[in-house]
Amino acid sequence: MAEIDLNNPEIDVPAELKQQIAVTTLDRIYNWSRSNSLWPMMFGLACCAIEMICTAASRYDLSRFGMEVMRPSPRQADVMIVSGTVTKKMVPQIVRLYNQMSEPKYVIAMGACASGGGPFKEGYNVVPGVDKFIPVDVYVAGCPPTPQALLHGLIILQKKIEGEHIPDTRWYKKCVVEAIPIPILGPDIIDPRHFELIKEETHKPLPVVEEVVEGGETA
Amino acid sequence: MSDQIVIHPLYAKLLEKFPESVVMDERQGFSGIVVQAITLLEVVKELRDNLGYDYLSSVTAVDDFPEERLEVIYHLFKSIGGAPVEIKVFLEREEPVVPSLTPMYPGAELQEREVWDLYGIRFDDHPDLRRILLWEGFEGFPLRKDWKEPLYEEDTKPFKSRWPEGKGERKELLNPYKDNVQYPREFDPNTLSGDVDQAMYKSLEYSDDPNSRVLQTDQMVVNIGPQHPSTHGVFRMTVVMEGETIVNLKPVVGYLHRNHEKIGERNTWLQNMPYTDRLDYLAPMSNNFGYAITVEKLMGIVPTERAEYIRVMMAELTRIASHTMTTGFLLNDLGAYFTPALYALEERELILDIFEEVAGSRMMVNYFRFGGVVRDVSPEVLKKIRHLVYNRLPRKIDELDKYISANEIVRIRCEGVGVLTADDAIAFSTTGPNLRASGVPYDVRRADPYSIYESLDFDVCTRDHGDVFDRYRVRIDEIHQSIRILKQVLDRIPEGPIMAGKPQYVAKVPAGEAYGRVEGPRGELGFYVVSDGKPNPKRYHVRAPSFINLTSLAQMCKGAKVADAVTILGAVDIVLGEVDR
Ligand code: SF4
Numbered sequence: 166m167a168e169i170d171l172n173n174p175e176i177d178v179p180a181e182l183k184q185q186i187a188v189t190t191l192d193r194i195y196n197w198s199r200s201n202s203l204w205p206m207m208f209g210l211a212c213c214a215i216e217m218i219c220t221a222a223s224r225y226d227l228s229r230f231g232m233e234v235m236r237p238s239p240r241q242a243d244v245m246i247v248s249g250t251v252t253k254k255m256v257p258q259i260v261r262l263y264n265q266m267s268e269p270k271y272v273i274a275m276g277a278c279a280s281g282g283g284p285f286k287e288g289y290n291v292v293p294g295v296d297k298f299i300p301v302d303v304y305v306a307g308c309p310p311t312p313q314a315l316l317h318g319l320i321i322l323q324k325k326i327e328g329e330h331i332p333d334t335r336w337y338k339k340c341v342v343e344a345i346p347i348p349i350l351g352p353d354i355i356d357p358r359h360f361e362l363i364k365e366e367t368h369k370p371l372p373v374v375e376e377v378v379e380g381g382e383t384a
Numbered sequence: 385m386s387d388q389i390v391i392h393p394l395y396a397k398l399l400e401k402f403p404e405s406v407v408m409d410e411r412q413g414f415s416g417i418v419v420q421a422i423t424l425l426e427v428v429k430e431l432r433d434n435l436g437y438d439y440l441s442s443v444t445a446v447d448d449f450p451e452e453r454l455e456v457i458y459h460l461f462k463s464i465g466g467a468p469v470e471i472k473v474f475l476e477r478e479e480p481v482v483p484s485l486t487p488m489y490p491g492a493e494l495q496e497r498e499v500w501d502l503y504g505i506r507f508d509d510h511p512d513l514r515r516i517l518l519w520e521g522f523e524g525f526p527l528r529k530d531w532k533e534p535l536y537e538e539d540t541k542p543f544k545s546r547w548p549e550g551k552g553e554r555k556e557l558l559n560p561y562k563d564n565v566q567y568p569r570e571f572d573p574n575t576l577s578g579d580v581d582q583a584m585y586k587s588l589e590y591s592d593d594p595n596s597r598v599l600q601t602d603q604m605v606v607n608i609g610p611q612h613p614s615t616h617g618v619f620r621m622t623v624v625m626e627g628e629t630i631v632n633l634k635p636v637v638g639y640l641h642r643n644h645e646k647i648g649e650r651n652t653w654l655q656n657m658p659y660t661d662r663l664d665y666l667a668p669m670s671n672n673f674g675y676a677i678t679v680e681k682l683m684g685i686v687p688t689e690r691a692e693y694i695r696v697m698m699a700e701l702t703r704i705a706s707h708t709m710t711t712g713f714l715l716n717d718l719g720a721y722f723t724p725a726l727y728a729l730e731e732r733e734l735i736l737d738i739f740e741e742v743a744g745s746r747m748m749v750n751y752f753r754f755g756g757v758v759r760d761v762s763p764e765v766l767k768k769i770r771h772l773v774y775n776r777l778p779r780k781i782d783e784l785d786k787y788i789s790a791n792e793i794v795r796i797r798c799e800g801v802g803v804l805t806a807d808d809a810i811a812f813s814t815t816g817p818n819l820r821a822s823g824v825p826y827d828v829r830r831a832d833p834y835s836i837y838e839s840l841d842f843d844v845c846t847r848d849h850g851d852v853f854d855r856y857r858v859r860i861d862e863i864h865q866s867i868r869i870l871k872q873v874l875d876r877i878p879e880g881p882i883m884a885g886k887p888q889y890v891a892k893v894p895a896g897e898a899y900g901r902v903e904g905p906r907g908e909l910g911f912y913v914v915s916d917g918k919p920n921p922k923r924y925h926v927r928a929p930s931f932i933n934l935t936s937l938a939q940m941c942k943g944a945k946v947a948d949a950v951t952i953l954g955a956v957d958i959v960l961g962e963v964d965r
Contacts, residue, residue: 207613211640211961212665212747214617222729237613254519255618255639258610282564284659287650288643289526289533290518293556293564309747351576352523353534353565360573366560367571 200326206242207235211249213276213309220312239265250278251292253354263299264344268336274301277308413896416470421482439463440489442927445503449529465831484510491813494935502527512587517638519580534566540920610639614950617960628945633938640964648924653891658750664962669702670904672752678900678911691756692836693877700866705735706905707859710957717954756883773870798853802940802952812936815929816907817858822850828903852955906930930958
């Protein structure tokens, strides 16, 4: 509620003008309009995508919240709903799509898989959570989350947007925000931010424990 | 099961014909014949040309580690129905090579690539042997038993760290990268090219014949997907075009490879049941069905009668839900953006309500158990189903059908597009509505009956043109047949228990192998499992119908326009969870 108070300046409007004049702040009107016209990216990964489609369909009807305009192009979308298991083979594309979205941009991790790997976490081709690569705003629990849960997640995101304050939000600052480096497919998925760590680890001498075992055998 | 091995007359014939190189697999619980790699082609040729086994259903492998042996397993069927013939080839674990069956059965192409990808078995004379689910350059062959994933804990579940001690330690915190990754020793990321698609582009050039060109124009390579609204998920096709016409096409899959099989071999038998829901997530009940009957075969238990009826009821409801959805989304692909899909989804929601009521979840039902189902259906649910079946679905399906079938644009876009002849359809191991739309009356429910289908009255729907329109028609016809089945099931469903014997939390599965298959909405869904008597499967393989249906995609798309390729793909009806597993 704190944000809402902040956005309600205490200026008295004469009673006879109450119908004609509303006083608000730039933050409030701007966030209000943005949060009610979020355009999600039409982007399905796995089983959760089916529930996302159901959310958009007539029974649950996403458009009641101003979000029915699913855009297939990342350039026109405000929010990326990562709906499903993120695999190592797919993650370069997801990061690329995220980079292509224009700011302000938000990410919803829908379902157990996108949030943390879910039932497939230990799989060799699975990224345990999309937040390993891109920042996530809202996590929606469930496998798959019901349409109601996804709607709840989207409403939470709207609340988050309504609390934003233009001067201290990342994308209104002057500094350039670097794009997220695209992961590379090598012997395994490689995050370019970890090049040094990988090099260091793979060139470490073998752990001592194994040498002891070998020594024991020869002795 | 008797101890005495009775040799099937067919196997006897083969033993007689190839006395040197064919032997029976005589291990307890196993069947089939073992063929030497050098004579494989001869034996298979005999089976195909003289004995009528014209349909190669599944190709897979088993790792016998710690024995130094890999097995390649083939299941062949007759397209007129009947039981399979199972062929095995034993190979050394070092440098395993086996002749490719792709020249004989083009339907083996993607499956052999999968075996190469996951087991490292090389197929001689394969036209395009590349990794398929993973990418070129991936380290190791993950389904080999001695290959360990980065978050490896133990060979089998339940992991001791979680149960019974229950002091879970997060495995990734022990990993030096704090993540689900591992790299070979001495690996230097700076030396990486990162170009994993080179081999694929090269293979496209190879298969393109310059003499066939009508116009001397430049050819162009276009990638559609993996993020594209018309590919139904994360599927990618690489298309070589001349103008607007497709000259060659390669499906690129694996963007949703979630390692079902590796995880499935660590899970206990029962733990795999919820995972099967996530294979073909538009038809979870059918997946449960397939897995349950396969393991039941191995355990030698028979579900109770009421359970059988409930199973069939759920499987047919799933088929209706899945086919309506496919029909709706086919219209999406044709450009009728989302409105027809809304009609389709409306019916699906009603069916999902029933699933939610009986199983507790809309999509991931986890409803079947070995020997029955987990919860009974209440009289109210039966009433709801009865209402759907008698009063709502037939009317609504007719309505949908009327709008679509009489629509001029739909007919022009669909008729004569993506034609697959009956011979090709069989050769490419196509299954399900795609096969029947080409005029082959092959439906596992009739060809190799399981559960109570033998006693039910329904028709196998076929059409003759093998084009997109017929695939759509077959689906609509099948919905009507499913309604017919449901009516019979509702009238006959008996009272009684829903589980055979006591519910078991740890299924005891004797050593042996089993191949079970059901007719899912997308076709023959097969499970091949091998048990060594332990609480978890030694091998758990899914013969995914939509993965194998993709083999013929290039054939159907050649000569078509790009916009048609989207429609053809929509009519093939892939579900990526199953394609990539
Ligand atoms: S969270 Fe569950 S439903 Fe969603 S993608 Fe993962 S497995 Fe599928």
